[in-house]
Amino acid sequence: MTGMFQRRDGRLFAEEVALTDIAEAVGTPVYVNSANGMRQQARILQEAFAGQDVRICYAVKANHHLAVLRLFAGMGLGMDTVSGGEIARSIRAGCPPDRIVFAGIAKDDDEMRLGLQHGIYQFNVESVEELHRLDQVARAVGRRAPVALRVNPNVAAGGHDKISTGRKGDKFGVPLEDALEILTAADGMEGVEPVGLHCHIGSQIVELAPFETAYQRVIEAWRAIRAGGVALSRIDFGGGFGVRYQEPPRFRIPDYAAMVKRLTAGLGATVVLEPGRFLVAEQAVLLTRAIYLKQTADHRFLVLDAGMNTLIRPAMYGAWHDIEPVEGGRGDEAPTEVVGPICESSDFFARGRMLPRLEGGDLVAILQAGAYGSVMASDYNSRPGPAEVMVDGSQFDVITRRRPVELQFEDEVIPRWLG
Incomplete structure (x- = not known):
């Protein structure tokens, strides 16, 4: 077990609350979030x-719940958003607009206007267009x-091909070598x-080396652009810090911070960081x-009331x-x-996982579910999406109610010609 989820007298707890108590009160499936975690x-x-000119902006896409955003905004964090909806959520949760970064490759005119009207901190632009x-x-x-300007440093990193974003063939950013020409034009x-400059090379990165390689390339370009007459004042290194799923990351955050401090020494730049998974997973x-x-004859299947519609990862x-x-x-694993x-x-959560014998009615906890879990849930197969609760010490509250089946089709309309 990890963090705020621990076993006591044979039962799993979230902080000071037994998971059995939550299941009895709320039903299942339900996401259980630890505020103190x-x-x-x-x-x-x-x-x-501490002591560095660094802005930390939580990557809202990891878990966009208003309660989560309010918690981080209350600690002074900004928000890294990728849509007008995430900007609206962030402001509704209490984040000042001047702490909001707007990223993403497909900002439409209305979303751009929204960010401009609120006076957000920064637009991370991904193309000349x-x-x-x-x-x-x-x-x-x-x-x-x-x-x-988001640049592509051509560094492959990330825990899976689908979450590696800093290679030449990826859809994100512009080639690093084009940045001077683009920003010189933008200056006029x-x-x-x-x-x-902005870069983000992937997600679930568990070693320091890819970060350092990418950052060195971006800093070299940043210096050249400054020397060329464009008065840059910020470097946005994105996020991507890995967390423990099957194995722990092979670096510590203080080591990462020391590396950033060493590489940016003397630049006079504000550093922006955009962690998501690290904060909530x-x-x-x-x-x-x-x-x-x-x-x-060959397999033992444990069939749960949660499915790929609940947690798709x-x-x-x-x-x-x-x-x-x-x-x-019950019995041996x-x-x-x-x-x-x-x-x-x-629709599976694990194959060939070593587990004791469990029967219908038994409760099961799927761990490390805080990032890209509830936010990607759906009503597929017309199964109601999960409820959500937040635990804070010995108290908990429902932060998302389970939707009755009828509400799934409340906004659907049958054409009048079908009678």
């Missing part, structure tokens, strides 16, 4: 970068957009103000109940999540296929 992770970053469009939109509303535009579990145990990425019985099990109720062969 999230606070602890934020403090690790804040303490590691986007730069020109932002310039037009900004001039039309009488604003000047602060821009960090009325609607944009070039303020920095290990601070939530998916609490689910077994429907029954299915035994065949194992089906999408083959992602590993630790799986624990909430109150122990044996290879178990942990699956859900969705009518898809890919």
